[in-house]
Amino acid sequence: MPKTKADFPVDKVRRYLEPGPIVLVSSAWRGEKNIMTMGWHTVMEFTPSLVGCVIAGSNHSFDLIRRSKECVINLPTTALTDTVVGIGNCSGADTDKFEKFGLTALPAQKVKAPLIAQCHANFECRLEDARLVERYNFFIFEVVKAHVARRPVHPQTLHYTGDGVFMVSGKILSRRNRFKPEML
């Protein structure tokens, strides 16, 4: 089911990305759109809100993203497990993945790449730095707009270990009272 979302501060997207979930990256270029799964990403800065990620040249999305200089990082939950696996095991070169997997493409606010309505969160991204793309397929994006579903507060996310095996996010543990205020 598509999820209703609220605006979320872009400098706080680490809340969802730092724990290391598999994400779905949507992109668009000249009337074509696509989705890929991505597990190799890291938060790089709060302000501007930077995320670095590896998008291999063998992905059909590579050219769409490199040319449009935009993408959306979408956060799927376990409700989409088989969709995540399916998206990673077919190619946008011969498949309309939105159609094949029954996903809804919603217009984004600041980029042309579409939001995936069924995901828990959508982070609109603009390419900030491409200097490591040629050597490492490493793209640095700025998150320019974030949308997050209000519930659940702690969505069940998928964390890939390789070999077709995922770890599912588990219990929440607060140690807030042991942190220095400036470290929070």
Added chain:
Amino acid sequence: MPKTKADFPVDKVRRYLEPGPIVLVSSAWRGEKNIMTMGWHTVMEFTPSLVGCVIAGSNHSFDLIRRSKECVINLPTTALTDTVVGIGNCSGADTDKFEKFGLTALPAQKVKAPLIAQCHANFECRLEDARLVERYNFFIFEVVKAHVARRPVHPQTLHYTGDGVFMVSGKILSRRNRFKPEML
């Protein structure tokens, strides 16, 4: 308790790092050693085994790592939760963190930075690329030697969400039979 470990293939460290755990980075330079917590990292390549990570200049470890061009990425489990929090909330500028937290520094095989015996896994790293250090504090390391405890097969890891709150790794879900062989 210190853990007994076996050699592990460096091209398979994504098994432990891709799910996005908080890690402890140990370093050494001219007789001084230190540990920091790190949540901003990503796998970048299988062979060579590359890991990219953000180490802010405000960390005492920044200079030790930049000068020695080495570090060890250690994987703590929930047994070390309070140690992880404590390490992130004090500075190596005025604290011997190995002593303060009762951690055992073992000699590594290929780098001078020490292994943390109590962690589930230790990945010895050499600096591979520093060209984004000045602009983004982003270091790219090559994992040159890996040590992993044989049990448990799926250690309980900590995944940081900010605000003093961790997600603990949960259940394991295999979808191996839905992957194309070449995607495994």
